[in-house]
Amino acid sequence: MKIRIPATSANLGPGFDSCGIAVSQYLHIEVLENTKEWKILHSLGTDIPTDETNLLIQTALKLAPELSPKVLKMTSDIPLARGLGSSSSVIVGGIELANRLGNLNLSQKDKLQIATEIEGHPDNVAPAIYGDFVVASYIDGEVHSVKHHFPMCDVIAYIPDVQLLTAESRSVLPSSIPYKEAVQASSIANVMIAAILNGNLPLAGIMMEKDRWHEPYRKKLVPHLDEIRALGHKIGAYGAFLSGAGPTVLILSPEEKTDQMVQELEKLPLSATINVLSVDKEGIQVF
Template sequence: MKIRIPATSANLGPGFDSCGIALSQYLSIEVLEIAEEWVIKHSLGTDIPNDKSNLLIQTALKIAPDLTPRVLKMTSDIPLARGLGSSSSVIVGGIELANRLGNLNLSQKDKVQIATEIEGHPDNVAPAICGDFVVASYVDGEVHSVKHHFPMCDVIAYIPDVHLLTSESRSVLPASIPYKEAVQASSIANVMIAAILNGNLPLAGVMMEKDRWHEAYRKKLVPHLDQIRNLGHTVGVYGAFLSGAGPTVLILSPEEKTEKMVQELEKLPLSAAINVLSIDKEGIQVF
């Protein structure tokens, strides 16, 4: 059995802790033979445990404590601590591992609820499970989510060669904002979502760059965001936004503008990987 979970990008600017998309980079978990102890074979670096202390196994055992240990093989092209849902993909993978090995018959709604309770918010885990574009809320312990088709475009990921932990990126956010500003922030998010549902990426991109919830506070941690937006305005892409907590920036681009935008991004002085991705429509898959 092989479990495959997509990378995700949360927020899309003003959809803070609520909106997310699934992307065409993946964590894969291959379930191999029964063993005396849990073993995870991987080449992801010494920081990632290869025993039951791994987040994958910790998550699975939280849901189904009596699972028989297995040898697992883990591969991933989702970069760590870059704002592309690397930890969320592992949590979602652990839930599916428990579901399959423990014969739990969890529904998609069950998986989203469990994953959100573990992660604390649904913006990454919901699209990792459902695929495509998901809008979700987590209020009073209950998750509500809606999946919808995301309009066709290229997704350029500008991934700096530096880690930015979510905890560090969250530490710069204010404890509260004025009521009038919150109303404005909410209206921007509402129009952004409506534009996506209408297939109007030019308008959605404009609204993505008007976020009032988090990007202004995080700009000092990601000074390249404004540089990339300025390039995007020159090239004519739809818009750019901070992916999750950063430091990755995603650029939504018409196919005919992508090559030019990548060329401009390559001129930036920051050391970074530039990947052209697409929206993953399916979410978690089991083969």
């Protein structure tokens, strides 16, 4: 059995902790054979456990404690601690592993509820499960979500070679904002979502760059965001935003503008990887 989970990008600017898209980088999990103790074969670095302390197996055993140990193979092109949902993909993979090996017969909604309870918010885990564009809320212990088609475009990921842990990125956020400012932030998010549903990426991109919830506070941790936005405006990209907590920036680009945008991004002084991705429409897949 093989399980494939897409990377995700949360927030899309003003859709803080509620909006996300799945993108075409993946975590692959392969179940190989029975064994006496859990073992994960991977080449993801010494920081990632190869035994049952791995988040993947811990998640699976939380749902199905009686699972018999297996040898698993894990491969991933989702960079760690860069704002592309690396931990969310592992949590979603662990839930699916338990679902299949433990015959739990979980629905997609069940999986999202469990993943959100583990993760704390649904913005990454929802698109990892459903694919495409998902808007979700987690209120009073219950998750509600809506999946919708995301308009066609290239997704350019500018991934700096430095990590930014979510805890550090969250530490700069205020505990409250003035009511008037919250109303304004909410209206920006509402228009952004409506524009996406309408297929209007030029308007959605404008709204993505007007976020009031988190990006103004995180800018000092990601000084390259303003530079990338300036390039996008010059070349004709739809918009650029922090992916999750950063430091990755996603740029939504018309296909005909992508090559030029990548060439300009390569000139920036920061050491980074640049990937041209697409929106993954399928979410988690089992083969």
